[in-house]
Amino acid sequence: MYDEIKITDLEVFANHGVLPEENTLGQKFVFTIKLYMDTRITGKTDQLEDSINYGDVASFVTEYTKTHTVKLLETAAEELAEAMLLRYDMAKGVSVEIKKPWAPIGLPLREASVKIERFWHNAYIAIGSNMGDKKAYLDFGVKSIVEIEGCRVNKVSEYIKTEPYGGVEQDDFLNGALQVDTLLSPKELLSELQRIELEAHRERKVHWGPRTLDLDIIMYDDYIVEEENLTIPHIEMHKRDFVLVPLAQIAPHLRHPALNKTVMQLLEELKG
Structure with missing residues (x-):
């Protein structure tokens, strides 16, 4: 649980709305904002x-x-929440409630409103390459993840040389692991990683075959996800030393949410 800094009923006159007159004439919006953080240090230092x-x-x-006009309250809340989390490094999460007391509904009501909560998430990503300049591909992958809006790379393991996995004859791999704070959902993060792989000319011709760059979500908070194109934690992470060795460098005490082991x-x- 986090402590809260709260601002209640901040009034702002702005030009959000679906109707043309809302964008032209503007109206009042009322904000209640909560920033979730640890205030203990502040309480001690003053x-x-x-x-x-x-x-x-x-x-x-x-x-x-006032300067980011949109049609929907949902969009206004989403964009503002992300902007605040990117601006205030100490914030672990944010709650944004936007009230629209002059909503043009034509019926007696006090207000229409939207309330959302958004948090930073803790993700671990495995990275590998066994084609061309392997280190350059891994460096490109790390740099590209750093550049994703809403992602912060906090730790990067050493790159380790490993034998190929899966029985396909191919060159040895160079592997590593990253710890990333992210505002993206698991699916959004997966989409960004696949985009980066394509930019590195990754081709999926042979299962467990050679690749210029391989980026896999190993864990995401303590989520357990089982979908057609996404499994978290990674389904075979506990069987792969090329995942566990670099991951142990940056997060030895990270606990698998299903196996309940670090x-x-x-x-x-695995080493037996």
Whole structure:
């Protein structure tokens, strides 16, 4: 559980709405904002730089709302939440409620509103290559993930040389692992990783075959996802030393949510 910094009923006059007159004439919007963070350090130091300045938050919400015109409250809330999480490094999550007291519905009501919560998520990504300049491909993959809006790469393992997996005769691999904070959903993150693979000229011709760049989501928070094109945790991570060895460098105590074992425990079991 996180502590909260809260701003209640901040009024902003802006030009959001579906109807043309809403965009032209504008109307009042009322915001309630919560920023989730750990305030213990601030409580001990009594220094503003150790916290998030709620005066700055109120000014930012006002300016952002006035300068980013959209049609729907849902879009306004989504974009504002992401902008705030990217702006305030100490924030682990945010709640945005937008009320529209002058909603042109034509019926007696106090207001229409939308409320969302968004958080940073903790993802681990395996990276590998066994074609061409392997290190250059891995470096390209890391750099490309850094450049994804809504992603922060916090840790990168050493690159390790490993034998190919799956019985296909091919060159040795260079493998690594990354820890990433992300605002993207698992599917959105997968889509971005597949885009990066394509930019590295990845071709999927042979299952477990050679590839210029391979990017896999190994874990995402403590989510368990089983869908047609996405399984989290990665279905065979506990069987693969080329995943567990670099992952153990950056997250030895990370716990598999289904097997209830740490990465170090899984690696020790695999080594036998």
